[in-house]
Amino acid sequence: MPSLNRHTLHQLPERGVRVPGADRQHLTPGVLHLGLGAFHRAHQALVFDQLLQAGHRHWGVHGVAMRSTTLADALARQDGLYAVQVASQQGLHWQVPGALLRTSVAAREPEVVRQAIAAPGTRWITLTVTEKGYTSELAALLRQGLAERQQAGLPGLTLASCDNLSDNGRRLQALCTAEPGALSDWITAHCAFPNSMVDRIVPAATPERLQAARQALGLDDDGALGTEAFWEWVIERRFVDPDDGPALASAGVTVVDDVRPFEEAKLRLLNGSHSAMACLGAVLGLAVIADCIGTPAIRQFVHSLMSHEVAPHLSRRDWPAYRDALLARFGNPELKHSVHQIATDSSQKIPLRWPPSAERQLAAGQRISHLAFCAAIYLRYLRGVNELGQPYTVNDPLAEPLQALARQHAGDAAATVRALLTQPALWGPSLPQDARWTRAVQQHLERIQAVGALAALHELNAATPA
Structure with a gap:
């Protein structure tokens, strides 16, 4: 079967597949994106594609993979074209965005990336490279390119x-x-660094998704993705070119003076719930998030977690609507969002997702039962074997020392809590010192070990006031 590229684009079905409308042959990249993963290609790249379709010709993308060559080279062979399957309540549709004009690999060709930063046509740099914090290598790459500029x-x-x-x-x-x-003085005077929040569920690509793309397109596509219809991009009104704000807003981006209310809501409602369900799903032997939220006890738990222990400390005013939208999104059966994918790097994610809410609940003298259950199920998750006796891989930079402690004390909830709940890198400096927190986590872990995670969850739900 031939591959998707600019020469075969005309072979796509006339119905059911949206194709680029802009003349890509005469476009040059205006955006350099670092982090050429699935999320960018199913989120910002579609926004930029919409701007191109509307005649804003400087939003084409030069996409840079930081280390992996496989995807960047595959997309280069396809002239930057790939298909995205969008799943909504109305059904499925495919679209082929045309914003990705060029690909590179930073580790293989850093000079090309530096030249792209310094290219006269480049106006923006966007990044989706980490949840762990930025590195000195990234700093050197950016500073070298900006120095040339x-x-x-x-x-x-x-x-x-x-x-x-x-x-x-x-x-x-x-x-x-x-x-x-x-150089730093020039960067401060001439560059803009807006805060930004992006939200869209984009599962990792799977062989099944690639096969679905072949059937829908009639072409091979090594970059095919799936995502949900919902998306949100909230960005601070801080641009070198002030006209960029209205342009982005015309494509559906929310341009605001303060991103923090949206950022905190996403981290603690969406990402916090995702981490909890990922650990629960792994321990119970569930495969994807839709399986988790489709379990009534887990759905009730997540609703209560968000409503009573997380949302009271948020400043996003429409959080009830956002919560309800999240519950619906989690249940989308087409996404097939792996619990093990979401649980990846949990030690880096949890500090942002659970402790801030727990600390505020404790300070207010309010209940922490659901957040403590999240911590307890994470400690159980670290053992690396589910309740069916099946092993799984804990993919985390701290997996080895954390799993060694979890396995050393397996079956002894008090010892497990003493060993793992005192890790400040995970829980911050104050939570491990709070006896209310450690006691609650230990009690939940004891019940999880005694009766199983789902039965312990039923007990918690039964004891939770409406």
Whole structure:
């Protein structure tokens, strides 16, 4: 079967597949995106494609994979074209965005990336590279490219972090200006670093998805993805070119003065619930998030977690509607979002997702039973074997030391809590010192070990006031 590319684009079915309308042959990239993964290609790239379709010709993308060559090279062979299956309550449709014009790999060709940063046509840099924090290698790459830009007398750039990090724009700015000197002064004066929040559920690509793409397109597509209809991009009104704000808004982006209410709601409602369900699903032997939320006890737990222990500390005013939308999104059967994919790097994600809510609940003298259950099921998850006796891989940079402690104390809830709930890198400095927190986590872990996770969850739900 021939592959999807610019020469075969005309072979796509006339109905059921949306194709690029802009003349891609005469476009040059205006956006350099670092982190050429599934999320960017099913989120920002579709926004940029919409802008291109509307005649805004400077939103084409040069996509950069940081290390992996496989995807970047596959997309290069396909002229940057790939299909996205969008699942909504109305059904499924496929679209082929045309925003990705070029691909590179930073580890293989750093000079190409530096030149792209310094290219006259580049206006923006966007990033989806990490939830763990930015590295010195990334700082060096950005600073070298910006230095070339400064030396060429070119204008500054808007650098928009779309990573799942609090205050991500300021973090990126601090990274780029950490070394005092003329370059940092120029970056501060001429570049903009808006905070940003992005939200869309994008499962990792699977062989099944690639096969579905072949059937729908009649072409091979090594970059095919699936996603949900819902998406949100909230960005701070802080741009080098002020006209970019209205342009993004015309494509559905929410441009605001303060991103924090949206950022906190996503981290603690969506991401926090995702982490809880991922650990629960792994322990129970469930495969995907739709299986988890389709279990009534888990759905009730997640609803109560969000409503009573997380939302009271949020400043996003429409949180009830956002919560209800999340519950519906979690149940989308077409997404097949693996619990083990979501549980990846949990030690890096949990500090942002659970402790802030637990600390505020404790400070207010309010209940922490659901957040403590989240911590308990994570401690059980670290054992690496589900309740059916089936082993699974804990994919985490701290997996080895954390799993060693979990296995050493398996079956002894008190010892497990003493060993793992005192890790400040996971829980922060204050939670491990709070006896109310450690006692609640230990009690839940004891019940999980005694009767199983689902039965323990039923007990918690029965004891929770409406």
